[in-house]
Amino acid sequence: MPRNRSIILLAVGHACVDVYQGAVASLVPFFVAERAYSYAAVSGIVLAASLLSSVVQPVFGALTDRWAMPWLLPAGTILGGVGIALSGLSGSYAMTLAFVAVSGIGVAAYHPESARVARLASEGSHSAMGWFSLGGTLGFATAPLLVTAVVATGGLRLSPLLVVPALAGSVLCLPVLRALRKTADAASGKAVVPATDDVASFVRLSLAVVCRSVVFVGLSTFISLYIEQRPGGSRTAGTAALFVLYCGGAVGSVLGGSLADRWDRVTVARWSYLVSIPAVAGIVFVPGPAVFVCVALTSAGLYVPFSLQVTLGQDYLPTRVGTAGGITLGLTVSIGGLASPLIGTVADATSLRTALTPLILMPALSWLLFRTLPEPGAPSPTASPTATARQTAEARSEPGGTPDGEPAGEVGLDPQVVAEDRSDL
Incomplete structure (x- = not known):
């Protein structure tokens, strides 16, 4: 197909x-x-x-x-x-x-x-x-x-x-x-080089995703109310701001993949978060209709790295791509969402502007974390991640493995292993 x-x-x-x-x-x-x-x-x-x-x-x-x-x-x-x-x-x-x-x-x-x-x-x-x-x-x-x-x-x-x-x-x-x-x-008879997990980079990536989630969920929850309460605001303006936030996300999802095909994913994500810093600040402080431009830039900036972070996580944990996908798509998002009640509590005690101001720091933290991340080599798309994980485990148990547990060289994959692994596809 x-x-x-x-x-x-x-x-x-x-x-x-x-x-x-x-x-x-x-x-x-x-x-x-x-x-x-x-x-x-x-x-x-x-x-x-x-x-x-x-x-x-x-x-x-x-x-x-x-x-x-x-x-x-x-x-x-x-x-x-x-x-x-x-x-x-x-x-x-x-x-x-x-x-x-x-x-x-x-x-x-x-x-x-x-x-x-x-x-x-x-x-x-x-x-x-x-x-x-x-x-x-x-x-x-x-x-x-x-x-x-x-x-x-x-x-x-x-x-x-x-x-x-x-x-x-x-x-x-x-x-x-x-x-x-x-x-x-x-492709079941092809040789595969057992991959190595980069857990440290995956942890830093996950923290960056949490920071992204905090700012996006926080804005999704309160931006409509905030725009409505500003001078000259209205319920229609608040709804429009939320609509722009979601539409910008649709554009950012496609744009991120296209940019990463030209440059590497880490660079694209890093620049996206850098652009998001002044954009979020604009949402909080810029008066008048110009705030909608800031909302659009924020949405695109936060969504450009979205799919890239999923594939980066898979490449940092090539022997556990399912776990990587589950964490980058699920757990980190829910952890970020837990910040919304805190934002609401601060807003009740002070004001929405005061409560939303710390969100400016979130894309800055993501940018700093991405500055420490390497661009991993993508695995072969025809290789079975599960079969690779199995082979890595088998190679570590072989006498020819290196002292730190990694295999000494390329190992041919038994076609029966791949056939078994892919029997459900």
Whole structure:
């Protein structure tokens, strides 16, 4: 299957899954209106979906490092959709919480393996990975429109219709998985050089992603209110600012991959964070309509590195790409989101401007962390990361391995090992 077609199918499938990440918050007003849930109750529902999904993602990543599980793409998609679809049918808070948690687990199961599959299908193209990331961004942004179109017309009883994107996404990924299985079978006899994990660089990368998450989630939560409260502001202006923040993210996702195909990923991410520093400062301090320019620059600057950070994490941990994807896509994002309550507390005690001012430091910290990161060599796109991990472990147990546990030289990969590893593709 041509690379572009594979990436388009995976990107659309990614959108179908991430619809359910945005759907939970979009259902909140309907839960309050129809079931009289308190703000604390609906906050618990949102937390059950987002936090559980983000924390569980590294677990699925570790599992996919041990065994190839491409079936998680359709299964996770279906699970994510079914959970949201059923959440509107039961008036029981406990059941609603359980169904939303099931959806979060489905989303968590999908992402680490989909990041690995997309990396294989992209054949090392950073722009292709940018398009894959764009799919998720558009899916999240589309969720409010989809939920409103379905639920506003007939109430929560129509929530089963929300399973339609999941059905579509689960079907779209199947041709890609079949094509990759054929490619893996054809390449099963090739030699692979066991890779070495750069844990120190991965930790610094993860910290940079946390800083990015703090500023983006903080702005996503409060920028609409902040623009509305400024002199000359209005509810329309606040909504427009949030819209620009999300639209800039869509542009940044694609732009980051294209720039990384010309320059290396670390350089592109470093310059993006550098541009984000004055842009975030502009959001906080620049008066008048010029603030929308700052919002657009901030959004693009924070999203340009997004897909690049995923592939960098995979290259820093080449024997544990599932774990790398689970952490960069999930855990670090949830940790960054925990800062929002702190921002709200400071805003209640002082003002929103005072609470948002420390966010200027976040892209600066990401920039400093990226200054210490090397540009890793990308692994062969046809090589099996799981098979490479297995071979590295086997080489370390051989007498010819070096004292520090690394193999002394190139080792030929047993075709049966790769065939076993890729039997699910």
